[in-house]
Amino acid sequence: MHNKNILIITPFFAPETHAAVFRAHKLVKYLKREGWKPIVITVDTNYNYNEDVTLLMDLEGVEIHRTKYIEPSFRGLYMWLSGKDRTFKTLKAEGFFKDNDNSNSINYKSKLSIRQRAYNFLLENWLNVPDRFWTWKKSAIKSANKLIKENNIHFVYTTMPPFTTGNIGLEIKKQNPNVKWIADFRDPLTTVLRNHSGIDHVYFKQRKIKHNVIAKSDVVITASLAHKNILHDIFKGEYFEKIHFIPTGLDNDFQVSNSDNEEDTILYSGEYLIENGFYIFDLITQYNSKSNFKIKLKIIGNKEINYKIIKENVDNIKSLEDVDFLDHLPQKELYKEIVKAKACLLISEGRWWCSFAKMVDYIALKKTVIALVPEISEAKTQLTKANLGVFLTNDIDQDLVILTNFFKKSETKPNIEFCSSYLATSQTKSFIKIISNL
16 A cells, blocks of 8 residues: 555635535545545636635645636736736625626627627637646646645545546556556546537547547546446446546535524525426426415525526516525535435436536435436436435426325435435545545
8 A cells, every 4th residue: 555645636726615615625625535636726816706714714724725817808908917816706806796797697698799609709719728738737737746746645536527637647657657646537528518618629539538538547537327327338448447427516514404494495406507497387386376385486596697597588477476586605505405405406408418516515414305307317327226205296286296296295205325325424535545546
C-alpha cells in the first residue's frame, strides 16, 4: 500500500455551493477522517455560483491550492484587467438580478439582440472549447506536478465534467506515469446531448478527451449505475473491470431525524428547469380543489430564477397560491426542510441515466419521493430499491388517485440498509476499497 496522500483536482469546490461541488467535497472531508491526506487543486475565482463559507469549516486542516483561472469571456477579461469583481455572488449581493430582465425562460433566446447572438456564437464555437475551464489547465498542471513531487503523491483524483479536468488528468498521467489516476464521472458526457456541445468540431474534441480518459486512467468511477452500463456498451466491455459505480453520499454530520411536525408540503430542491414541464402545478391545483386536505409545493433554490420561470410559464396563475418559494439554503438547513416535508418531488422527463444530487439527499434521509421520471431510469431503479418512490404517470386522473392514496397512508418503510449506501461514509469506504487494490 502506498502512502495515503491523494491529490483531488476539481474546478468546483467549497465555498461554492451547487450540485457539482458536493461529491468531491464529501470525499475530501471523509478521506481525512479515515486517515488519508487529501490535497485539493481548484480554481481561484468562482464566477457563476452561490457560496457558503461554512463549507470550508468542514475542511479544516485540508490543503487547498487555488490556481489561476480566467473565464474566457468579456466578463473574465474585464475582471482580469480592471480588478473589479463582477462574479455572480457579488452581483447578486448588489441586487443586480432583481433589476435585470435576463432569465432562463423558454423565450429568453428569442429576446437576444444580434450582438448577444454573435457573442454567444463566439463563446460556443471558439472561446469555450472544450469548455470554459481551458484557461485553468496550465496552472493546475503546474501546481499538480509540484505537489506530487513534494508530497510523494501516488493517487490523483479528477472529476468530470468539465472536459478540461480530463485533459489535466491526461497530462499529469503522461508526466507522472507511476501515479495512479482515478477518473470520476459525475454524469455521462458525450453520450448525452445536454452534457456536450452540439457543434461538431467542439463535440469531436470533447469526445476524444472522454475516450482518452477512459483508456488511460487506472480507475473510472461513475455516479450512476446506468452510466457504468452505458460505458460498457460504448467500449464493448473493454474497460468494464476498471469501471465502478459509487453513489454520492449525504454528509453524515448533517443527518436529520424524521420530524414529528411534518408540514403539508411537497418539497422541490434546486433550480426549476423548463424541461421539467409544469404539469405538477396543475396536478396540485386540481388536487387541492377536490380534496379537504390541502397541500403546498415548497420550492427551495435561487428564488429570483425559480419564481420568474414558474410565473412566466404556469398558465393557471392561481396555482401559484399553492407554491412557497424559498431562497438557497445551506445544506444543514435544507435537510431540516426535507424531513419536515410530507414528501419530496423529483421530476425528470428525459434524464433516465441520472443519479440526481437531490435524489441522494432524499434517499439518505429516507424521505418519500413523489417522482415523475421515465419508466426505465436510474431514478426509478434506485428509489424502488430504497422503497421510497411514489411514481406519477403524467395522467391527471390516475395521478390524483395516486396522491390521494399516498396522503391517506403517507407511511413508507424504507430499505434502511440500502439508504445507508447513500451516506458519505459509505461513499468514502467504497472509494478507499477500490484504490487500495491499485
